[in-house]
Amino acid sequence: DAKTTQPPSMDCAEGRAANLPCNHSTISGNEYVYWYRQIHSQGPQYIIHGLKNNETNEMASLIITEDRKSSTLILPHATLRDTAVYYCIVRVAGTDKLIFGTGTRLQVFP
Amino acid sequence: DAGVTQSPTHLIKTRGQQVTLRCSPKSGHDTVSWYQQALGQGPQFIFQYYEEEERQRGNFPDRFSGHQFPNYSSELNVNALLLGDSALYLCASSLLQGENSPLHFGNGTRLTVT
Numbered sequence A: 001d002a003k004t005t006q007p008p009s010m011d012c013a014e015g016r017a018a019n020l021p022c023n024h025s026t027i028s029g030n031e032y033v034y035w036y037r038q039i040h041s042q043g044p045q046y047i048i049h050g051l052k053n054n055e056t057n058e059m060a061s062l063i064i065t066e067d068r069k070s071s072t073l074i075l076p077h078a079t080l081r082d083t084a085v086y087y088c089i090v091r092v093a094g095t096d097k098l099i100f101g102t103g104t105r106l107q108v109f110p
Numbered sequence B: 001d002a003g004v005t006q007s008p009t010h011l012i013k014t015r016g017q018q019v020t021l022r023c024s025p026k027s028g029h030d031t032v033s034w035y036q037q038a039l040g041q042g043p044q045f046i047f048q049y050y051e052e053e054e055r056q057r058g059n060f061p062d063r064f065s066g067h068q069f070p071n072y073s074s075e076l077n078v079n080a081l082l083l084g085d086s087a088l089y090l091c092a093s094s095l096l097q098g099e100n101s102p103l104h105f106g107n108g109t110r111l112t113v114t
Helices: none
Strands: A009-013 A018-023 A032-038 A045-050 A061-064 A070-075 A084-091 A104-109 B005-007 B010-013 B019-024 B031-037 B044-050 B053-057 B064-068 B074-078 B087-094 B109-113
Touching (some): A009 A018, A018 A032, A018 A084, B005 B087, B031 B074, B074 B087
Antiparallel strands (some): A018 A070, A084 A104, B005 B019, B031 B044, B044 B053, B064 B074
8 A cells, every 4th residue: 555754743823825745656556645634523524536637626636757756745824723744645546445644734824 | 515424423332342333424515534533633634435336445443434425424333342432433524536626524423432
């Protein structure tokens, strides 16, 4: 199963873009990259996912490198409510098995 | 549109007892999976159910078992509880379309084993 590597923590000023990196060098060609976040005492919240192309939705943008060995989640205008643990996940092909790491704890400050 | 709902929200059990946790998937979803999240760790996959059958299983002992009902709801059963089973148990649901259908998680059941 492909593993991901993320920095344990990051800070971001409110209103600025938060760029969260992730390495997934062992990803297979048919495995998707997913991003979730978890606020204390709640279940993980889906943010965005992609296979090889960059993706954007109302919450965030996902930039995947051409070799697919790394990706970056971008929150364009971080707010205090974006403070959470962010998980970068490679989804095992054909299953609902998500391999979570320890994630990045993002702290947004005023 | 109701999301994934889990019950109960909190539970305290004694070592050696058995516990049953319940999950109702998001409306329109047909696949349910269960995860265990220990304090300070990321969630770990327990198993996935589709069409009332276990389809995929993570590295958990047989003490962990499950069931999916015709209405797609699911139960997680844990027998012979150990102190180490204390964790947040998360249920997630999806529509079986392969990798392109995101999983949606409930807020979990906090199980404490004393």
